[in-house]
Amino acid sequence: MISELIKQTAQYLVSARHAVALTGAGISVESGIPPFRGEGGLWEKYDPMEFAHINSFLKNPEKVWKIFMGDMKNVLMAAKPNDAHLGLARLERLGILKTIITQNVDGLHQMAGNTDVIEFHGNFAWLRCLKCNQRSKTIEVDLSDPPPKCACGGIFRPECVFFGEMIPPSALTRSQEESSRCDVMLVVGTSALVQPAAFMPVIARESGATVIEINPEPTPLTHRISTLFLAGKAGRVVNDILTEVERLIPSKTASC
Ligand code: NAD
Ligand code: ZN
DSSP states (O other): OHHHHHHHHHHHHHHOSSEEEEEOGGGGGGGTOOOSSSTTOGGGTSOHHHHSBHHHHHHOHHHIIIIIIHHHHHHHHHOOOOHHHHHHHHHHHTTOEEEEEEOOOSOHHHHHTOSOEEETTEEEEEEEETTTOOEEEGGGSOOSSSSOBOTTSOBEEEEEOOBTSOOOHHHHHHHHHHHHHOSEEEEESOOSOSTTGGGHHHHHHHTTOEEEEEESSOOTTTTTTOSEEEESOHHHHHHHHHHHHHHHOHHHHTTO
16 A cells, blocks of 8 residues: 555656645654654644744743753754665755645755755754844854853844744745646655645645645645645655656766
């Protein structure tokens, strides 16, 4: 059953004119980064409104930096791309996958080699001063005594989008464009509960694309918006898809 779905997915991908992927926290679980929701999710440990809302951060940046971001920072900085990230990078090298829209802030798609990654919720690689707007690379800032501070004395915030904040307009516009122009959208490791990211597959489907979902658990998209649902962990499923894609286009793979 699953192998039939793998074959169909590979077929859709090799015939695609413009394939894109939408990824969520689930694609980075096998890299050791916990998701927000689901088994082992961060929300089992932290209350999202207390730690991931912009108002909580502005009210008490020291607390959010110390408790939540202190934990996140160590995990994010140690993480390496897994087979799913590497597989999507290979799909780009094969000329199949054009763009990734990611909700993740971990930078693992870029580390894997994808060159067009839309960071829908910003990233954790950069910090910005709340007072003077100066940006600094997270790895170059002393995080040992939170909250980290800029030379001007202002407190640094990460360049990721907190709950209660707007999506960066350029990321939103490009994501909407890519979603409406793609003919295949891979949706990997997202619970599809966070808006407006979860609306991108809806735009894709309404624009005529085939939406293919990879997730161990069904989501609100499953069998309603998604044409195919491949139940499983991202690393294994993406590997199986790649094997099949490479079988279908052996001449193309030799040079990549
Ligand atoms: P989510 O936490 O709401 O849901 C995670 C999804 O991943 C679930 O549907 C789960 O079934 C699935 N999943 C778990 N293990 C998987 C695996 N091995 N392979 C494939 N799927 C798997 O994630 P979300 O939908 O991305 O929304 C949460 C928000 O949290 C995002 O906007 C993101 O900004 C942020 N976040 C990012 C990171 C990161 O950068 N890695 C980590 C946690 C949260
Ligand atoms: Zn400053």
